[in-house]
Amino acid sequence: MRVLLSTLGSRGDVQPLVALASRLKAFGLQARLCAPPDFARWVATFKIPFVPVGPPWRRSAAPRPRAAVPRPSPAQVRKMAESSVRIQFEVLSAAARDCDVLVASTGLQIAARTVAEKRGIPYVFAALCPAALPSTHHPPLPLPLPGEVPAPASADNRELWAANRRQVNDAFGVPLNALRATVGLVPVDDVSDHIHTDQPWLATDPTLAPWPDATDTAVYQPGAWLLPDERPLPAELTNFLGAGAPCVYLGFGSVAAPPGVLEAAVQAVRAVGCRLVVSRGWAPLSLGDRAPDCLVVGEVNQQALFKEVAAVVHHGGAGTTTTAARAGRPQVVIPQVYDQHYFAGRVSALGIGTAHAGAVPTAGSLTAALNAALRPEVVARAREVAAVVRTDAAQVAAKRLTAALGV
Template sequence: MRFLLSTIGSRGEVQPVVALAVRLREMGHGAVVCAPPDFREWAESLGVAYVPVGPELRGTARRGAGAVPTAEQRLRMVEGTVTAQFEAVRAASEGCDAVVAGGALAVAARSVAERRGIGYAYAAFAPVSLPSAHHAPPVFRMLGQQPAAGPVDNRALWAEDAERWNSLWGPALNARRAAAGLPPVEDVRGHIFTGAPWLAADAALAPWPEPSELEVVRTGAWLLADDRPLSPGLERFLDAGEPPVYFGFGSGRVPEGLTGLVIDAARALGRRVILSRGWADLSLVDDAPDCLLTGEVNQQALFPRLAAAVHHGGAGTTTAAAMSGTPQVIAPQNFDQFYFADRVERLGIGTHLRGEPTAGSLTAALHRALDAEVVGAARAVAGRVRTDGATVAARRLIGTR
């Protein structure tokens, strides 16, 4: 069998579908990933067939790139991505038996599957992105949204969320469906998610709340095994002293001045720092030997050797840290990051920075993360994180036409 795995997003969305593609290939089946061009070279180096869609996303991490778009700009963005997706996903799905949409912005996948008469499944990477009376919808700061400051009516918020989906995505989606000879969609979110979405998140870190109106299929997180060695320079730094603190925001934007605050907080507690450049192209504040700058790195090899990890709370980084037993300090900015920050704090495996980070709040958060109680909880949770999610999903997909 052959499958198309479609997603729109950064590393947090692309890496899981690449993990699923690799697992399907290992099981003797074909898979092609349709995703932004930023990850094509990396995916192809793993032997994954890759079809790029839309523009490169790397520039979104630059300072000044996070301004909330106007209504007119949002409309152009939506029309552009819907058009690009329909064209790329339709071409990439040739000869496929089913299409999997990974993440909420893969808006063309179900329509393409419908037009070809093949199977379709939708996978979310965090419980908070699926409708439930137990939590509010995730926050899209790019749409000007902010986390609720007090008690909320979750059902009412999800109804408002459905209306936003229809008004923002409905016109462009239905125009492309009409051009393909398909009937219009009245409930855009329900159309994409289906009534039985898959949840590709670890049950220990990110469980699905019950009771539920959705028939959620819980596969576990789709993790990509990484056996790359750490660089000699990184190995020397790790061996030269006590376990350091890691700071990285991956493909996300980094608030102004946060790098210096993290380094100062670590130094105040006698800790060295490993700083990841990320898409924001971060740099060190000085040339002192207690800090090391690194590029993209094997987190599965690095994280078990850290004292703590300070990061943005993306699903991939949070799961990697949880799997390694590394205490975490999360400074969330967008979407599911607030959910993962809250889960880390509830599990007692790290801390959640609220509001604008300051030298005091960062030092206190890092001090708490380094506490023996938190270290012990992180190690205990690590023993409960499963690594077979991609296998579970692949087996289910193979049995679903």
């Protein structure tokens, strides 16, 4: 049996599928991963066959000029949508040629279900954030579509989801149905419902990011798909962690860091009596004048590192938020885009850290956020939540998938 796993996005979108692929392999299935080309070498280290799709995702992390960018015309939007749907269909069709099921995550994969239908194989959609799935209990995540106008602030969740559906249909309805007609499939009325299905999976921790309607049995939530990491920390980092005052971690993963954040963080951690470990990430972050109480590191084992720091300051990506919660460390979340605002809100609501107000911190605002996160009751609450974060979700999901395939 062969499973095609497909996603579009950053490391936080790709890593859960690597975790699921690893568990599927352990159960004797063959797994293939389709993702942006940035991750080919990394995925190869797990001996998982890889198929690149789309342009490098890293371009989205590049700092952008502050000047306003003209909105694309409707014709330009249509052309981009047509190209995206066509490329997805071509790449996924080839990747799925000998597969028995297709599992897709992120709503950007407009053509994935069409590929599964054309090949006559089951299709599973797995969301990596509850707010990616329609519900009256929460607003939709902001769409990464060019030229879209935000809905009025007074709109309720029903109105916001209706606007979301219109935007997705306006952008992708015509090119998707044109494609489906060429391969002999009937048109779809609602692109969003078509992508998500009526029985989606939700790969988030039930405590950290629960599905808001406990009576809704259509959504299957096994937990966050975590990839075990047994790598030791580099000697330089280990020595630094043990050489003085407690450390605070700062990292923005695969998104562009806000301007001036490093300078603000240096001042803030000193103000609270700590030192600083900076993850370079895709930003990239670097210290011009190397200070003895600050260390910049590359890609390291976050699962091990977070257990050694006093607090984790980050962008609010699903993976980083879950890893910090599992480590039992208080968090300061400075959300920038998409689902990061959702996870910032959850960290605050659970009492395991603080959600920074605004995307660009100052030394003063970050000092205040750190002081709030390092309060004894927040530290204790973070440890309490860590004890209930599920670690077996990828295995549980893999078992469900194999059972559905009759393996």
